[in-house]
Amino acid sequence: HTSSAWNDRTAEFALYLYLIVHFKDTLLPSSILGFCMTATGVTLSRFAGSLIDDYPKLGVVRFLIITQKLSSTLAYVACAAIIASGPPISTSGFLTPTFLFLLFCACLLHFSNIAISIAVERDWAACIARSPNEEEEADSPPSDDNLACLNTYLRQINLLCKLLAPLFVSTLTIKFDTTMGFKEGIQSTTSIWILSTITFLSMVFELYWIGVVYRRFPGLAEDQSRKNAEREQREVHEDEDLPPQVTLQPMSTWQSICDLFVRIQIYLEELISFSEWREMAHLPIFFSSASISLLYLTVLSFDGIMVSYLKTLYFTDDFIAEMRGICVVTGLIGTAIASPLEKRVGSVRAGNWSIWSMVFSLIPVIISFYEFAPRNEPRNNGPALPLLGALLLFGGMALSRIGLWSFDLIQTKQLQDALVTHPRRNTLTGLQFTMQNVADLMKYILTMILYRPSQFRWAATVSFASVTTGAVTYMVYVKKERGHIAHIPKPAWIKKIL
Helix, strand or coil, rough: HHHHHHHHHHHHHHHHHHHHHHHHCCCCCHHHHHHHHHHHHHHHHEEEEEHHCCHHHHHHHHHHHHHHHHHHHHHHHHHHHHHCCCCCCCCCCCCCCCHHHHHHHHHHHHHHCCCCCCCCHHHHHHHHCCCCCCCCHHHHHHHHCCCHHHHHHHHHHHHHHHHHHHHHHHHHHHHHHHHCEEECCEEEEEEHHHHHHHHHHHHHHHHHHHHHHHHCCCHHHHHHHHHHHHHHHHHHHHHCCCCCCHHHHHHHHHHHHHHHHHHHHHHHHHHHHHHHHHHHHCCCHHHHHHHHHHHHCCCCCCCCCHHHHHHHCCHHHHHHHHHHHHHHHHHHHHHHHHHHHHHHHCCHHHHHHHHHHHHHHHHHHHHHHCCCCCCCCCCCCCCCHHHEEEEEEEEEEEHHHHHHHHHHHHHHHHHHHHHHCCCHHHHHHHHHHHHHHHHHHHHHHHHHHHCCHHHHHHHHHHHHHHHHHHHHHHHHHHHHCCCCCCCCCCCHHHHHHH
8 A cells, every 4th residue: 555655646746746847837737637637536436436346356456556557657758758849839839649648647547546545445444454364363453443543554654655755756856857957958857767667666566465465364355255246146136037028029129229218328327326326315424425525625735726826925845845744744643643532432523523623723724814815916025924824824724634634534434334234335435536526626616716826815715615514514414323413411400400
């Protein structure tokens, strides 16, 4: 998982970096890249989950590993070709076949990342935690504790890779691309070929070790056998329900046309997955999934949009990197406290506390935008945000990461517990990824509308409203699970009256 997460975060940062460095006069290529990758998540997340449900665990993960590594390698090659072609002639000169090929590879990479996340971090993690192998000691912790610990480790690995991978890419570009300089106006691509080599070697490494993991934990094979048996039973029942005259009597032309339209209708329904959406919406966990999805419609995190805005305020790269590092550290704190908090107050209440702590932590951030952020284009004479405004902005964002990552871990375990016996659990998990990508896509649309730095406060306000709506939505889940939203102890004299 560390190797996969490292390559994912490396490619995620490097592709944007190379485009931004090459197309210095426009952010449109990188924006198109982000938009297309997010749109891929919207349209194909459900399909990614169905792949994991329909095919053998080990085989599909190995296929996804190969797809992930080859697509990222080809994306690096496309970046190298774009850079080697020389400086762009105009701001619209990026629309070349090479750039379109880069978009295709990046979308394929994003799809494989989503599928691997569903397979390894959700499906495999649940099977490993709930089916301890024979070599474990008798006094090993319960399966719920195993699952919580395993989810925590996976999230912490993701966060560390999110922090260290960009530093690694930046070091490579400074060491090999900058020091080697430019040749006839063309930037060096040495770092790209280094990343491509690392990606290819990691593919061989992961293909071997994923097999070791599969053999090491028999629960994975047992779950696969159970799924195969259930699939065979469904096929037998479908064959029994099929009228025998359908296969014995030839259909007329009109019947054939009607049958064709019925098949097309069934195919479209399966493609859009109306039935699965209806099933997901009727599950209590739907409100928990909707709440975490709403957290993705936000610019109040250290992604490319926020970094670009901070650059317009003339914060230095070193300072932004330090603040981003602090947010990663507080995110790690959130993953560390999630499991103890869940043990103390229960999963549902722990999630409620976590998401509302995120809401309250973002209030100072909103205040900083309205009270201290410049309303016009700032001048290049140092950071345009005063000390108090910067303290509210970065302090609030750092504190919000504790609640965010704590809630993320808790909600992940809630989803795994809710769907552990469902025959299509990975498909339904893919629907949650779809909702998350829809919210992420709306974030891009929001920033396309409010693209001026002076309008960023409005984007921040919409983001805060989305996070608050997510917290309110989670309260619906709390009400369904516990019967009440908050437990308020009654004084003794009220109990006597009642």
